[in-house]
Amino acid sequence: MSTFSQFGLEPDVLQAITELGYEEPTPIQSHAIPVALSGKDMIGQAQTGTGKTAAFGIPLVSKIQASEDRIVTLIMTPTRELAIQVAEEIEKLGRFKGLRSLPIYGGQDIGRQIRGLRRKPQIIIGTPGRLLDHINRKTIRLDDVQTVVLDEADEMLDMGFMDDIQSILSLVPEQRQTLLFSATMPPNIQKLAQQFLKEPEHISMIPKTQTTNKNIQQFYIEVQERMKFDGLCRLLDMEPPELAIIFGRTKRRVAELSEALMKRGYAADGLHGDLSQNQRDAVMRKFRDGSIDVLVATDVAARGLDISGVTHVINFDLPQDPESYVHRIGRTGRAGKEGTSWTFVTPREIDHLHFIEKVTRHRISKKPLPTMAEAMEGKQRVLAERLIDAVGSEEDTSAFKYVAAQLLEQYDSVQLLSAAMKLLTGDKKDVNVELTPEDPIRSKRRKFDGRGGGGGRRGGYNGGGQGRGGYGGQGRSGYGGGGQGRSSYGGQGRSYSGGQGGQGGGYRGDRRDDGGYRGGSPRGDRRDDSRGTRSHNEDFVNI
Ligand SMILES: Nc1ncnc2c1ncn2[C@@H]1O[C@H](COP(=O)(O)OP(=O)(O)OP(=O)(O)O)[C@@H](O)[C@H]1O
Numbered sequence: 182m183s184t185f186s187q188f189g190l191e192p193d194v195l196q197a198i199t200e201l202g203y204e205e206p207t208p209i210q211s212h213a214i215p216v217a218l219s220g221k222d223m224i225g226q227a228q229t230g231t232g233k234t235a236a237f238g239i240p241l242v243s244k245i246q247a248s249e250d251r252i253v254t255l256i257m258t259p260t261r262e263l264a265i266q267v268a269e270e271i272e273k274l275g276r277f278k279g280l281r282s283l284p285i286y287g288g289q290d291i292g293r294q295i296r297g298l299r300r301k302p303q304i305i306i307g308t309p310g311r312l313l314d315h316i317n318r319k320t321i322r323l324d325d326v327q328t329v330v331l332d333e334a335d336e337m338l339d340m341g342f343m344d345d346i347q348s349i350l351s352l353v354p355e356q357r358q359t360l361l362f363s364a365t366m367p368p369n370i371q372k373l374a375q376q377f378l379k380e381p382e383h384i385s386m387i388p389k390t391q392t393t394n395k396n397i398q399q400f401y402i403e404v405q406e407r408m409k410f411d412g413l414c415r416l417l418d419m420e421p422p423e424l425a426i427i428f429g430r431t432k433r434r435v436a437e438l439s440e441a442l443m444k445r446g447y448a449a450d451g452l453h454g455d456l457s458q459n460q461r462d463a464v465m466r467k468f469r470d471g472s473i474d475v476l477v478a479t480d481v482a483a484r485g486l487d488i489s490g491v492t493h494v495i496n497f498d499l500p501q502d503p504e505s506y507v508h509r510i511g512r513t514g515r516a517g518k519e520g521t522s523w524t525f526v527t528p529r530e531i532d533h534l535h536f537i538e539k540v541t542r543h544r545i546s547k548k549p550l551p552t553m554a555e556a557m558e559g560k561q562r563v564l565a566e567r568l569i570d571a572v573g574s575e576e577d578t579s580a581f582k583y584v585a586a587q588l589l590e591q592y593d594s595v596q597l598l599s600a601a602m603k604l605l606t607g608d609k610k611d612v613n614v615e616l617t618p619e620d621p622i623r624s625k626r627r628k629f630d631g632r633g634g635g636g637g638r639r640g641g642y643n644g645g646g647q648g649r650g651g652y653g654g655q656g657r658s659g660y661g662g663g664g665q666g667r668s669s670y671g672g673q674g675r676s677y678s679g680g681q682g683g684q685g686g687g688y689r690g691d692r693r694d695d696g697g698y699r700g701g702s703p704r705g706d707r708r709d710d711s712r713g714t715r716s717h718n719e720d721f722v723n724i
Pocket residue numbers: 202203204205206207210227228229230231232233234235363364484485486487511512515516
């Protein structure tokens with residue numbers, strides 16, 4: 182068993198780790214911490230919810246002196262909520278050392294950020310757009326940065342941040358350490374890695390057999406578009422979640438769906454890029470403290486968010502690409518906990534679902550749409566539990582006792598209790614709800630021959646291939662860069678499992694699809710045209 186003390190960390194950092202409740206390092210932490218401490222560039226890949234934040238957070242707080250009064254570490258994340266969350270974890274890791282960190286993200290008052298910068302933080306955690314804003318205003322200087330972390334690096338590319346990242350990194354000294362993390366590493370990450378990393382060590386803890394987290398039970402339901410909403414209500418009733426995140430395809434979809442759920446009596450709210458940051462913060466707060474139990478969101482919530490108590494993820498709309506699927510469902514089943522995901526698929530989208538299964542190398546089990554009877558049964562079970570809990574609790578119900586006794590004298594007890602339960606359900610099944618239908622996702626045509634090297638324009642999906650030194654290198658790299666610890670990026674990586682090289686990966690796919698698949702530019706289909714040509718900003722894409 183490995184322990185945190187084996188890394189030779191300072192007592193202040195070890196104390197912070199203990200306070201966070203981390204007893205032993207997760208596999209990615211065991212492997213990544215020594216490499217990051219050594220100063221090497223690194224690409225770290227591990228499944229969702231397995232502690233990648235601390236895998237880069239621990240070494241970077243270890244390297245900073247509390248007396249330092251310049252920005253020496255820069256962490257970039259694709260979304261604001263993630264910047265806030267990562268900043269909180271870094272703050273906790275560095276607090277006994279007395280380190281100062283600051284999140285810098287769009288939508289927050291810039292004056293407030295400038296005041297925060299006067300405290301001379303050593304660590305900045307930011308989204309690219311707002312970071313550039315500060316750089317242009319000369320409120321942030323990157324001349325002294327020694328370590329850069331790109332969290333969710335592939336998503337930043339996908340959102341069109343490549344130019345911004347390039348501009349930002351051109352201002353960071355060449356002599357720096359760059360770390361890149363994500364649960365998924367599609368081939369376009371090669372471009373980023375080649376440009377910004379120097380002989381990176383590739384550490385992948387992704388097992389050959391499955392890219393999604395094994396703690397997540399995955400189901401899908403084939404359902405007509407017009408039946409989705411009723412299906413969703415039945416699902417929520419049949420298997421009431423502690424907390425659930427429901428993903429919709431677009432901002433409009435999320436707004437409509439959260440509204441509709443509220444109308445039907447669910448404690449839900451929506452999160453998407455058209456809300457003000459104050460609204461976004463309020464929704465996240467309500468979800469984290471449990472005052473709502475259903476968060477409806479665009480892919481803005483797909484990456485990195487770590488909310489304890491999320492038992493269910495529901496893809497109301499099928500995600501556009503396998504990476505999005507992996508990350509969305511990864512909002513549950515974190516830190517060793519169990520989780521369940523449900524995905525709605527319209528009949529015309531079945532091919533696309535199979536494509537996701539192939540790339541993630543996991544069969545998603547088919548389930549029938551819950552029946553009304555099953556939904557009702559689930560609801561009744563929960564109500565009965567709530568009532569029994571209330572009877573057993575210390576709560577004072579004496580004020581109702583007299584009237585209860587009177588009612589029981591006049592009416593049948595079963596009838597009375599049933600009526601009370603019906604009222605308690607807050608059932609609003611009759612409220613009319615209409616959603617604008619979404620077009621089905623078109624399946625991307627890609628080949629999965631599972632043999633040979635990356636013959637396609639962009640190389641293989643798995644980067645399997647003959648070429649030495651190329652992306653994908655020699656090893657039988659799996660999707661996203663290789664089975665446990667196998668070397669991918671030009672053979673720089675370590676091998677933890679001692680695999681043999683030579684064969685191409687499984688679902689390689691040469692990606693000679695029409696129009697390219699997740700290139701370096703913003704996802705066309707997520708673009709929100711009403712915003713004109715604003716670019717390089719999370720507000721630009723339709724999340
Ligand atoms: N060593 C550890 N022991 C116990 N819990 C841990 C440990 N390291 C991290 N955690 C917890 O695991 C959860 C997931 O961590 P984190 O958010 O860093 O995952 P991740 O790998 O970055 O996931 P994602 O790919 O979704 O971003 C967090 O709640 C974190 O506090």
